[in-house]
Amino acid sequence: xxxxxxxxxxxxxxxxxxxxxxxxxxxxxxxxxxxxxxxxxxxxxxxxxxxxxxxxxxxxxxxxxxxxxxxxxxxxxxxxxxxxxxxxxxxxxxxxxxxxxxxxxxxxxxxxxxxxxxxxxxxxxxxxxxxxxxxxxxxxxxxxxxxxxxxxxxxxxxx
Numbered sequence: 684x685x686x687x688x689x690x691x692x693x694x695x696x697x698x699x700x701x702x703x704x705x706x707x708x709x710x711x712x713x714x715x716x717x718x719x720x721x722x723x724x725x726x727x728x729x730x731x732x733x734x735x736x737x738x739x740x741x742x743x744x745x746x747x748x749x750x751x752x753x754x755x756x757x758x759x760x761x762x763x764x765x766x767x768x769x770x771x772x773x774x775x776x777x778x779x780x781x782x783x784x785x786x787x788x789x790x791x792x793x794x795x796x797x798x799x800x801x802x803x804x805x806x807x808x809x810x811x812x813x814x815x816x817x818x819x820x821x822x823x824x825x826x827x828x829x830x831x832x833x834x835x836x837x838x839x840x841x842x
Contacts, residue, residue: 712788712798721761721770721821725814728752729774733817734801734831737770738824746772750817761821769824773801773831774817781806784816787834797827802834807841 728749737743743763750772751757763770775784787802 712790712792712800714788715786715820715822719820719822720818722747722750722758722819723817724750724754725780725816726753727774727815727817729772729817730777730815731774732776733772733774734799735772736799736829737772739765743770746770746819750819763821765824767824768821771799771820771822772817773799774815775803776815777813778816779806779809780812780814781810781838782814782816784818786818786820789822791825791827792830795827797825797829798832799829800832800834802836804836804838806838 728751735746737746740763743765744760747760748757771786771789773784773786775782783804785802785804787800789799790797792798
């Protein structure tokens with residue numbers, strides 16, 4: 684039995700080295716801290732699902748105006764140093780009150796791309812109303828292509 688395991692391990696090692704390719708290291712993702720959250724609201728000017736990376740001032744101004752569109756007194760535009768930072772915008776589209784969207788974690792997955800993990804939490808019961816959850820976070824700038832990974836979960840206590 685030990686001999687078969689040894690042969691299997693050696694066989695896998697030989698095949699791997701014969702292909703000449705190494706498996707890329709996958710870096711752990713960083714959780715998004717509450718201090719990185721710039722904005723969250725359930726009634727924004729984004730009625731549809733959105734995944735957006737903002738890397739310049741003019742786009743940022745447009746996104747902020749749309750995000751705060753339904754507020755009677757919109758907050759002032761937060762300043763962003765786009766030479767060092769970028770803005771991640773995630774919206775869930777139409778949902779029920781209590782449902783949430785959050786940027787859960789971020790970071791380079793490999794040298795090839797940057798990952799944004801989005802977590803959508805749905806409440807146990809839906810209510811007869813519509814909300815449009817949107818979150819905006821500030822993160823360190825990265826010029827790799829961004830890939831959004833979405834995780835849908837039920838709220839704690841749902842059966």
